[in-house]
Amino acid sequence: EVQLVQSGAEAKKPGESLKISCKGSGYSFTNFWIGWVRQMPGKGLELMGIIYPGDSDTRYSPSFQGQVTISADMSISTAYLQWSSLKASDTAMYFCARGPPNDYGANFDYWGQGTLVTVSS
């Protein structure tokens, strides 16, 4: 059974750093894209970027370039999303999702349960 399991909810202060994770199982982790999707409270889905763990090809959506870092560790089938300095506006639910090898940033067939990040002083 394909599963993406994300790390738990986080409560942080502005300026702090954070790294959240998404562990894949039940499939070949290196052969599928992983996308990170932001959903701010009451708002729509925004694709932040994608990574292909097999060769670490990483592509950021323009709005998120330079704001976050996406990485992956093939040895433990885990993808990461990290911030170096959080802002209150980073408060959101973050989902990871699996995409097919022959598409870039679309057709996400399995999703993690989401990680709620709250940034408040």
Add this chain to the structure above:
Amino acid sequence: SSELTQDPAVSVALGQTVRITCQGDSLRTYYASWYQQKPGQAPVLVVYGKNNRPSGIPDRFSGSNSGNTASLTITGALAEDEADYYCNSRDSSGRRGVFGTGTKVTVL
């Protein structure tokens, strides 16, 4: 702002048909995929490619494409279909993806 535009909200009577549209230049080249999201849940893929449904998705969900517009049709809407629906495809660069602005479907 998203490169894929959807109507913010539509309503449909129980048992009737509703079409949700998604417009964007990249849709002239790439197919859209469609997701259903209910409150407090992760999105679920309901249609992808030319008109394909993942296992377990009812056949009342179907997709179509014409020019720069992709459509998701729900034929015989049920109360359980009330949700937010998002389209998704590649962006204008073709190297990344983008989600549509989302449509809230209300079943009356």
